[in-house]
Amino acid sequence: MKSQTLDLTCKLIKKASITPDDAGCQSLLAARLRLSRFRIEQMRFGSVDNLWARYGDEGPVLVMLGHTDVVPPGPLDAWSSPPFEPNIRGDWLYGRGAADMKGGVAAMVTACERFIKKCPRPAGSLALLLTSDEEGPAIHGIREVIRVLQERNESIDWCLVGEPSSRDRLGDVMRIGRRGSLSGHITVQGIQGHIAYPHLARNPVHDLARLIGELSARTWDEGHPPFPPTSFQVSNIKGGTGAENLIPGQADAHFNFRYSPAHSRDSLVEAVESTCLDLGIESKIEWRLSGEPFISQPGALTRALREAASSILGIDPKGDTGGGTSDGRFIAPTGAEVVEFGPINASIHQIDERVGIEDLDRLSEVYESVIERLLWPR
Numbered sequence: 001m002k003s004q005t006l007d008l009t010c011k012l013i014k015k016a017s018i019t020p021d022d023a024g025c026q027s028l029l030a031a032r033l034r035l036s037r038f039r040i041e042q043m044r045f046g047s048v049d050n051l052w053a054r055y056g057d058e059g060p061v062l063v064m065l066g067h068t069d070v071v072p073p074g075p076l077d078a079w080s081s082p083p084f085e086p087n088i089r090g091d092w093l094y095g096r097g098a099a100d101m102k103g104g105v106a107a108m109v110t111a112c113e114r115f116i117k118k119c120p121r122p123a124g125s126l127a128l129l130l131t132s133d134e135e136g137p138a139i140h141g142i143r144e145v146i147r148v149l150q151e152r153n154e155s156i157d158w159c160l161v162g163e164p165s166s167r168d169r170l171g172d173v174m175r176i177g178r179r180g181s182l183s184g185h186i187t188v189q190g191i192q193g194h195i196a197y198p199h200l201a202r203n204p205v206h207d208l209a210r211l212i213g214e215l216s217a218r219t220w221d222e223g224h225p226p227f228p229p230t231s232f233q234v235s236n237i238k239g240g241t242g243a244e245n246l247i248p249g250q251a252d253a254h255f256n257f258r259y260s261p262a263h264s265r266d267s268l269v270e271a272v273e274s275t276c277l278d279l280g281i282e283s284k285i286e287w288r289l290s291g292e293p294f295i296s297q298p299g300a301l302t303r304a305l306r307e308a309a310s311s312i313l314g315i316d317p318k319g320d321t322g323g324g325t326s327d328g329r330f331i332a333p334t335g336a337e338v339v340e341f342g343p344i345n346a347s348i349h350q351i352d353e354r355v356g357i358e359d360l361d362r363l364s365e366v367y368e369s370v371i372e373r374l375l376w377p378r
């Protein structure tokens with residue numbers, strides 16, 4: 001029999017759901033979950049589709065969290081097969097979103113279906129929460145849904161995120177927290193002038209270079225186990241008019257901090273701004289916080305996941321806080337226990353993104369086993 005999870009992953013890959021366009025992924029999933037008698041709520045905010053599907057009224061509440069959007073495929077001719085046509089070669093399924101995270105979403109949905117069939121009266125509620133804006137600004141996605149749920153006192157006890165957490169083999173890594181992410185756009189003000197008369201000008205490119213030199217050489221902290229050390233990186237830099245004999249009036253750069261709980265938004269803002277002052281640099285900085293760092297205290301969900309991974313995959317997942325941000329950052333502050341566990345992430349956002357075909361079924365089994373361990377009536 002053809003794998004249900006593989007089949008559903010293929011159907012999702014065929015829908016070119018580049019952020020924030022959901023391209024019908026969520027209505028496909030909603031239709032299936034309705035058949036399993038989930039209550040469906042489609043919550044659209046701005047141009048973002050979100051889906052809240054819940055089975056049961058009682059607590060505790062276990063939420064499976066995911067996103068249906070994908071990043072753009074990049075140059076099409078670089079792909080070995082078209083990115084939105086699922087293609088099986090060897091042991092792998094290729095397509096944009098295969099690993100991040102249509103495979104994980106499909107595995108969560110098939111796990112929910114099998115569980116509800118076996119256990120129509122669970123000890124608590126099982127819910128699925130999906131957004132089409134995880135890879136984008138994430139303003140109208142999970143953040144908004146959580147606001148609505150909190151307004152009506154719908155709380156979440158456990159949240160399992162199906163993001164691709166695994167490194168070398170399925171289940172070797174689970175994420176138990178994430179670093180904070182803070183972006184800045186700095187504009188350094190200089191005085192424009194003739195390059196032959198530097199004493200009459202002030203060169204903002206040189207000022208910016210001194211600042212970047214200072215910030216990139218700094219040891220921000222030694223890490224804060226299990227968090228790696230805080231890192232400062234410049235993503236874009238701009239200055240100059242194109243003329244070779246002109247000192248420009250302004251220069252600007254975009255930078256980002258991925259930070260451990262040894263820092264906060266405020267401590268980083270203060271550190272950068274006081275460095276500008278110390279260096280005598282006249283600047284203006286616009287800040288954007290994507291999320292403060294979070295860490296989940298291990299509880300019943302982490303235990304259930306460890307047991308499920310060891311019995312089905314024969315592996316004890318290592319808890320880690322690496323990777324980019326994820327929507328877990330919006331759930332953790334509500335007090336829920338949040339753990340991320342999903343496919344191998346080696347090819348995510350790349351050309352020829354892929355997921356292991358066998359891994360899809362095994363992942364779905366692990367999810368089902370986690371649900372059983374938490375919601376089976378006893």
Ligand SMILES: [Zn+2]
Pocket residue numbers: 067100101134163164
């Ligand atoms: Zn993702």
